[in-house]
Amino acid sequence: MSADTIVVRPFEQRDIGAVWQLMRDLAVFEGYVDAFAVTPADLLAHGFGPAPAFGVFVAVKGDTIAGIAVHYRIPWTFDLRPVVVLKELFVAEAFRGQCVGNMLFARLEAYAVEIGASALRWTVLPDNEAAKRFYAGQGAAPDAAWEHWTLPIARRI
Template sequence: MTATPSPARKAVVRPFERRDVGAVLALMRALAVFEGYDDEFRVTEADIVDHGLGPSPRFGVFVAEVDGVIVGIAVHYLIPWTYDLKPVVVLKELYVAEAARGKSVGRALVERLRDHATSIGASAIKWTVLHSNMPAKAFYRSLDGRADDTWELWKLTIDG
């Protein structure tokens, strides 16, 4: 468990548990609103339990608590191996509640994810950022993150 000091309180970062599912869902939904896809958001508490806490979890979540309240999430999953036979950790969603921003909560979440990646021998952590989200880009640069100059994001939409 990683703890990072903030001006008045500490953000404690830990893996999520069943009791955290409602708070995780609320922050996932807040991110959907922020990024503009809330009208397509379909995740339920049952989905989080089934896919994140079931017998074969498909993703993990680190939660950041301040004074016992969950104020941030780092949703991640694993690509088991690629060309170098090492796993890659994908940061799918990083979100900090507006009231907790600027208090090192996001930094604590990413540092905990980095510790996790190191512990499993991952070669990298990868993520996407909205083109227009300049504060996020500045934040990631402050952590030594950088845009990938080799690859660009593509997609194939499946109607169904």
């Protein structure tokens, strides 16, 4: 494998620091870094073991993690098939324009096919036009049938 080759693979424990940094960089980009509470220890505790709560595909170029696709799965819904939810797709600035996002998205889509998922879903900030163009280029479209709703749950002391 050449140093210029980008490889997409599931994350490993040795990737935790770089994955956490890219997750934090996304929080800065999207404007919620003050609420970002994830720690590297959280990634270790919840991303590994017999029943991980989430997965991460990493795009690696040389020894550097160039991008991440954080995902989880809903075991089944109305059609008795899982749904894959893309929680975060982020490419480090130095690697943008090198098809890293395309490669991560393709690996996530392949994973959805592998597990027999009925859909791949995600949310996009309303003003993130670059992300909307990227996803449209993947063949996706906004879901006209559903609205995104949220009920904040306040922490009680």
